[in-house]
Amino acid sequence: MDHQYEKNFMAIPDSVILVTLIGATNWGVGFLTTVAIFAIVALALNLQWGYTGIFNFGVVAFFMIGAYTSALLTLPPPSKFESHILGLELPVLIGWFSAALAGGLLALVIGLPTLRLRRDFLAIATIGVATIIRSIANTTEGFVNRGSGLNGIPRFLDNFTNASDYKWVLLVIMIVMLSAVYFGLQRVTAAPWGRVLRAIRDNEETAMAAGKHTVSFRMQAFVLGGAIMGLAGALWAHRTGSISPTAFNDLFGTFVIWTMVMVGGSGNNKGAVIGALAVGFFWFGTPLIQEDLPDILGTRVFQLRELTVGLLIVLFLLFQPHGLIREKPQVSRFITKRKNMYQQLD
Amino acid sequence: MQLIATHKKPILQVKELMKQFGGNRAVDGATFDVEKGSITGLIGPNGAGKTTCFNCIAGALSPNNGNVIFDEYDITGLPPYRIFDRALIRTFQIPQELTQMSVLENLMLARGGQDGERLWQAWLHPNKIAIQENDLQESALEILELVDLYKHAHETASSLSGGQRKLLELARALMGQPRMILLDEPSAGVNPTLARKLSEHIEMIRDKLGITFLLISHDMDIIERLCDKVIVMTSGHVLIEGSANEVFSNTEVQEAYLGSQYR
Ligand SMILES: Nc1ncnc2c1ncn2[C@@H]1O[C@H](COP(=O)(O)OP(=O)(O)OP(=O)(O)O)[C@@H](O)[C@H]1O
Ligand SMILES: [Mg+2]
Numbered sequence: 001m002d003h004q005y006e007k008n009f010m011a012i013p014d015s016v017i018l019v020t021l022i023g024a025t026n027w028g029v030g031f032l033t034t035v036a037i038f039a040i041v042a043l044a045l046n047l048q049w050g051y052t053g054i055f056n057f058g059v060v061a062f063f064m065i066g067a068y069t070s071a072l073l074t075l076p077p078p079s080k081f082e083s084h085i086l087g088l089e090l091p092v093l094i095g096w097f098s099a100a101l102a103g104g105l106l107a108l109v110i111g112l113p114t115l116r117l118r119r120d121f122l123a124i125a126t127i128g129v130a131t132i133i134r135s136i137a138n139t140t141e142g143f144v145n146r147g148s149g150l151n152g153i154p155r156f157l158d159n160f161t162n163a164s165d166y167k168w169v170l171l172v173i174m175i176v177m178l179s180a181v182y183f184g185l186q187r188v189t190a191a192p193w194g195r196v197l198r199a200i201r202d203n204e205e206t207a208m209a210a211g212k213h214t215v216s217f218r219m220q221a222f223v224l225g226g227a228i229m230g231l232a233g234a235l236w237a238h239r240t241g242s243i244s245p246t247a248f249n250d251l252f253g254t255f256v257i258w259t260m261v262m263v264g265g266s267g268n269n270k271g272a273v274i275g276a277l278a279v280g281f282f283w284f285g286t287p288l289i290q291e292d293l294p295d296i297l298g299t300r301v302f303q304l305r306e307l308t309v310g311l312l313i314v315l316f317l318l319f320q321p322h323g324l325i326r327e328k329p330q331v332s333r334f335i336t337k338r339k340n341m342y343q344q345l346d
Numbered sequence: 347m348q349l350i351a352t353h354k355k356p357i358l359q360v361k362e363l364m365k366q367f368g369g370n371r372a373v374d375g376a377t378f379d380v381e382k383g384s385i386t387g388l389i390g391p392n393g394a395g396k397t398t399c400f401n402c403i404a405g406a407l408s409p410n411n412g413n414v415i416f417d418e419y420d421i422t423g424l425p426p427y428r429i430f431d432r433a434l435i436r437t438f439q440i441p442q443e444l445t446q447m448s449v450l451e452n453l454m455l456a457r458g459g460q461d462g463e464r465l466w467q468a469w470l471h472p473n474k475i476a477i478q479e480n481d482l483q484e485s486a487l488e489i490l491e492l493v494d495l496y497k498h499a500h501e502t503a504s505s506l507s508g509g510q511r512k513l514l515e516l517a518r519a520l521m522g523q524p525r526m527i528l529l530d531e532p533s534a535g536v537n538p539t540l541a542r543k544l545s546e547h548i549e550m551i552r553d554k555l556g557i558t559f560l561l562i563s564h565d566m567d568i569i570e571r572l573c574d575k576v577i578v579m580t581s582g583h584v585l586i587e588g589s590a591n592e593v594f595s596n597t598e599v600q601e602a603y604l605g606s607q608y609r
Contacts, residue, residue: 188469192462192479199444199455205406206442210456211430211522212463220465329448329502334479337500
């Protein structure tokens with residue numbers, strides 16, 4: 001009897017640990033996959049705002065248009081319970097590519113009338129467009145299945161793996177995509193092109209006097225950023241498998257991203273990624289500890305994290321305006337500092 | 347001085363220029379020529395419209411009326427970057443340096459025709475860009491040497507003093523490989539020794555590189571020392587032009603400077 005008891009006693013903690021470990025791993029993998037997507041969006045916003053000083057308050061619009069574009073192109077034709085356009089069953093990669101195109105095109109359409117005007121015009125336009133796009137998706141019959149959303153969006157490289165391994169495949173895909181975006185952006189921003197963007201951000205008059213066609217550069221940064229946001233939206237759609245208009249709210253799709261860039265440090269790509277990790281950890285981590293919190297907090301955890309995001313923005317603006325990682329005064333990576341030429345006296 | 351007399355061809359012609367802010371005509375029918383290879387002074391009391399004139403010439407403002415001809419080409423109302431492309435470069439009275447950027451890159455930015463500023467080129471040809479950036483860095487450092495800012499090359503421009511920022515303005519203009527520079531009070535806030543050196547440099551740059559200068563200054567020593575011709579503006583139009591001596595001895599000019607209370 002004793003012996004039996006001991007055996008059982010030993011067995012219980014083992015399985016609990018195992019379950020917890022699996023749970024933690026699953027959460028970690030899911031978390032990193034999500035954060036990688038958010039980091040891509042943060043990088044895109046950092047290109048627009050951090051480098052170029054463009055106030056895009058409608059990030060979610062670009063994300064959403066990318067998600068829907070890719071979903072509509074890769075889904076099968078609608079069943080009799082659904083009503084949406086297209087459904088072409090195209091390969092997922094074509095969906096992603098088109099999503100980037102759609103995001104870039106949206107930026108072009110918004111940018112053409114507003115980018116040559118004062119900066120606040122574009123800010124207002126982007127807020128408006130986000131609202132309009134969401135309401136079109138919600139109310140137009142026979143377009144994107146309205147509030148029921150699009151479901152069964154195919155996964156990328158799904159047929160090569162079984163269900164339990166797929167999360168790892170997904171994580172690798174997202175990390176590859178994030179790296180591609182990061183190094184791609186680094187290549188052009190730590191270069192004369194990025195130098196012009198930063199000049200425009202800091203003093204457009206100087207940039208013009210130095211011969212730069214500033215409207216054209218701002219358009220380039222806005223469109224490239226929009227394309228990357230569109231791509232990220234597609235990654236998101238194929239990750240979750242179903243999307244609906246309500247999921248794309250301003251808080252989640254725009255202001256959390258802004259917080260990431262502000263916390264991480266704008267004007268440098270490393271800051272955007274670090275910010276996505278830090279804010280993402282907070283944003284997706286808080287619901288997990290909901291049960292461990294005292295009731296008075298636990299029942300309000302979602303409101304509290306929204307409040308905290310707002311607080312984070314204010315605190316960083318006041319006390320750490322450069323974010324966790326501060327941009328460097330040197331922009332171009334091609335500059336060689338010669339040891340003998342300057343002695344810095346600290 | 348005799349050498350200058352041979353440079354008769356105007357490189358810049360300003361004709362009946364008019365710029366209005368609300369009801370206030372800041373520039374009101376200004377007409378003058380600047381000869382190629384000259385250093386021409388543009389003086390006048392505060393608020394005479396000198397800087398506004400520069401803004402209209404350089405494309406920062408669109409004039410309400412009149413024409414600006416640069417090297418036989420009508421540049422009236424062109425955007426600043428198009429005027430830069432024609433190698434006419436201005437400096438700012440209040441320095442407009444990029445404070446978050448290194449002094450060196452403030453200059454490197456100011457060179458036209460960089461391949462690395464094209465998105466696709468920056469993406470596809472980093473090796474070519476590396477070579478161009480290296481050359482660019484060399485010439486930026488040379489210019490920094492010239493204006494005594496060499497040792498500040500890697501500091502942010504925000505760490506410079508007011509006088510040093512004025513020097514950076516001149517350096518930035520030079521970096522653009524100009525044929526003509528519009529200098530708005532280059533020596534304001536610069537210490538007298540350096541101001542003297544600066545005026546020597548301006549003369550040397552004109553002699554060696556043949557760059558034409560139109561120079562706004564309240565420093566009559568510099569005007570007298572440097573300028574082949576001086577244009578005096580009051581209330582938006584040209585009062586008189588001539589050699590520094592002619593202009594300074596003119597009673598109307600003295601009155602304009604002293605203001606009505608001395609009449
Ligand atoms: N952007 C503007 N908006 C409204 N009024 C302006 C503007 N710029 C200049 N002015 C006005 O135009 C007039 C001429 O100004 P401007 O700066 O050209 O004078 P200035 O000759 O350069 O004077 P200073 O020697 O003090 O630099 C002034 O009355 C000024 O108040
Ligand atoms: Mg002035």
